Each structure stands twice: as structure tokens, then as C-alpha cells.
Amino acid sequence: MIDIKNLTYVYGENTPFQKTALDNINLHIKADSIVGIIGHTGCGKSTLVSHLNGILKPKQGEVTVDGVKLWDKSTNMRQIRFKVGLVFQYPEYQLFEETVAKDIAYGVKNMGLSQEEINQRVAMSADLCNITPEIMGKSPFDLSGGQKRRVAIAGIIAMQPKVLVLDEPASGLDPKGREEILGMISEYRKRTHSTVLLVSHSMEDVARFADKLIVMDGGKILCYDDTPKVFSRYADKMESIGLDIPQVTKIMGAVEGKNVPVFTVEQAVDEIVKLINNS
Template identity: 55%
Template sequence: MAVLKTEQLTYVYSQGTPFEKTAIDHVNLEINEGEIIGIMGHTGSGKSTLIQHFNGLLKATSGKIYLDGKDIWADKSEIRSVRFKVGLVFQYPEYQIFEETVYKDIAFGCKNMGLDEAEIKRRVIETAYDIGLPEEILEKSPFELSGGQKRLVAIAGVMAMNPRVLILDEPSASLDPAGRDRIFDCIKAYHKKTKNTILIVSHSMEDIARFADRILVMNNAGVFCFDETEKVFSRAEEISKIGLDVPQITKVFLELKKYGLDFGKKVYTVEYAKELILKNLRERGIVC
């Protein structure tokens, strides 16, 4: 069953002024329970506006949005509970940190949910452990941590709320490769453990290709395509035309095809490429 569903979702900024701009235009989507969705699209394509609708931070100009088949705006006073079910981690989430200790900052969301002390403690410690934050860090001030660690703390704060849908806006922006891998490993581990639905906005095709089940490509306030990862990257040329990139390894294989080396399959991760090449070599009787 679809956990999130949008129907003709439209949002217009500054309606009725000369600055009027349609950020998302009649978007229809269905996101299934437990999926990992990658969201791509260049700046201004409406990604950030779209994800802020999922937890009710923005209210659509027209159209509906359903969480578990229920219209999230059916009861306006219930919108806060939607925010606990759909956790949103903004871009550069480390800038929202404010508490004196890491523990308190991770606990902030849980506290707002009205959980009791024992449950909060259990969740904070568990999330910190899962995400790989050493326990002695919990009593430190978050402002003493490194940039990458701060970001992990901010993400942990939302994960601890155990939302059914976790949305992350560019979780790896401006981190070094090691920090980026660490963030994605954490998200992957979190998904494995909780089976919650995850939506990730990212510019890094490599990262999305590695673990998204389906990819949503946004362009000009609308859905350009929304399909399985493999199918999306098989449309490499169209995607390049709207100013986005496909993974480098996909480009390599597309180029190889031009030289007559057709592997017959779409390649979008380096691991898969290695496997495919080795298999091919073996078939031809070459062992290395």
C-alpha cells in the first residue's frame, strides 16, 4: 500500500504578486512502504518545495496529499502528529542544533512527541549507537564536534523520532568523501533495521544509484520521470538534456557500447560493473 500519495499537488509562491511562481505543478506520486526513493533535479526544479509538503510545512495551493490513505490536512490541528510520522532533515541540518549537550539535542524531537524520560533515553542511546556516535560524546556540547559529526547528530535527532517516512535533503552536501560515505552507510543501516520508507534528495548520482529502489526526477516544477533506478538511468541522454548527470560508470559503458562492446545491461554502480566485466571475461575463457 502506498504510504505517501499526492494528487494533483500544486504550490504557487507569492500568489497574487508580481513575484508569483509555480514551484510544483500538478504532481501525482505514489510512494510505497519501505522503499528508498532518490529525488533528483537541478536547482529550482521544485524538489525542496515538494518534500516540505510531505510533512505539512507547506500547504498546497491545490491538490491533496495522503499519508496512509488519510488526507494530512483533513484536521488542521493534527498536523503536528504528521510531522512525527514524516521526519524531515533539512539541508545543512547542523545549523539547527541548539541544545547544550548532544544528548539533549537528539532528544528534542522525542520530547516534543511527549514520550516519557525512559523511552527518550532508550531511543537516544540506541540511535546514537546505530549511527556510530560514541557514548561519551552524548554529554559533550554539540558545538565542539566536527562538521560531519554535527550533521550526524542532527540526523540522529530526526531518526530517534522513528518516523515512518524519513526524508533527507542533500544529507551529504559539502562533506568530504569519507563523511559522505559515513552518512550513507548510516542511512542504509537505518533502513535495514527499521524498514521505514526513505526519501533522499541528492545531486550525487553515484550515491543515489547505489541504493535507491526508485528515482524521481523533477524538472520545471513537474515530474520528469519516476521509475526504477535501472530504467531511469537507461534514459541517460534525456537526463543529460535537462541538465542532470548519470553516474560516471554508466557513461563509460554507454561509450563502450559505441565501440561495439555491448554488455546488454544497464550499469550504474562500480561494483556491478566489475562483476559484469569479470563474468564476461570468464565466458570468453580469460581468467585473471
């Protein structure tokens, strides 16, 4: 689905602030998978995802999405943006319309669809994102933080992108808000079988949702593998760059005295029940 070859990006070239944000990245992401991207602030996560729909132009290397090479002369970049839905960090600042319904419709309208199709997609997106008709009629500036976030993401989901990329969609929200957002994302995937890329700081979140994990450090990919493998094989490596494996994994590791493939609370419960029954 997504192919990245020798991607390099430099910020502020030829100024004293020059910084290589991405350093020769190679990556292949399969269709219909959820991939988590983790790493420290400033490791290049956001820069990487900004290349997926052509917001940033690579200094070197190329990005191919669904067989279409980005930044090729014949490539229509707007079409790429409808195919790859990118939700930036704190997406609520993108809201601008008079009503929530109109704001969600903005992206779909840009696609040039019929009014009927627009209404249908907006309704589907609102339903998926748990936005009630009452909220739909309100001004987006009158909503709470969590609601704003949901509306902003709904605006991207309404475009029904084949690839949904979310840059820390749950940051700054309370646990309930987090659950709602993450629930929306997995529901969208269930319904449409699209590829999802989830940038996150929370090991617990990516452990629960992602099939595969990309760990980034200093503009490079430290490892890219199935989630259980990353946490079991690269635990030391991750700790050395200051990242942590999920807390339950640590606890279960201490309980059993070895590394166990347990990454969520639910799995831990099953594992403990099994242990008690065995003894």
C-alpha cells in the same frame, strides 16, 4: 504509503517574484521502499519534500500519508511530523541544546514519551549514527561539520519516523562523511523497514541506494520509475535537461558498445570480470 494528488505550490503569489515551484504533481510511493529524487537546483525537490510533513500548505491538491490526509480539519499536524521525519538541507543549523544528547532527545521529548522510552530511543539513535558517549556529552557547537550533520540526523532518527525524508543529507561533506551518512540511512532502513526518500544531486548515490527514482524538472515530474529503467530508458531525456547518468554506467556503455544496467563500481567490477572470462 504516500499519495500526492494534483499538488501545486506557488511562491510569492501576487508579487513580482511569483514562481510556480510545483505544477500539478501526482505521485504514489509504496511503503518500505527507497526513492531517490533528483533534479536541478530550483526544480522543486525541496518544495516537494516540505509538503510531506505539512511544513508547506499546498495551494492546490492534497497529500495523504499512511491513510491520513494532511491539512484536513481533523488531522493533527504534529502527529504527522512524528510519522514523517524530515531532515532539511544543512540540518546542522537546527542544533541548539547544551549537549549532543539533549539535542537528539528534543524531538523525542516533543512526542510526549516516558523518560525511559526517550533514553532508549536516544541510545538506539546514537548507536546507529555512530555517536560515541564522549561526543554525547559535548556541546553540539564544538563538533566538526560531519559530526554536526550526524547529530542533526540522529535527532530525527530518534523519533523513529515511518517515513524518513532527507534533503541532500550528504552535501558539502567529504567522501568519508558521505559514506557515513548514507550508511546510517541504509542501516536505519534495514532495522525499521521504513520508507526513505532521498533528495540528491549525486547520481552515484541514488543509483546505489534507491529502488525507484523521481526525476524532476521545472516543478514537474519528468519520470518516475525503477532506478535501472530510469537510467536506461530516460538517459537522453535526462541529458537534455542537463542531468547525467552515473559515470560508471557511461564507461560500461562505452566498453560494451550498448546500454548496460551497471550503476555502481561494484557492479562494474563484476561485469568486467564476466567480460574477461567470456573472452
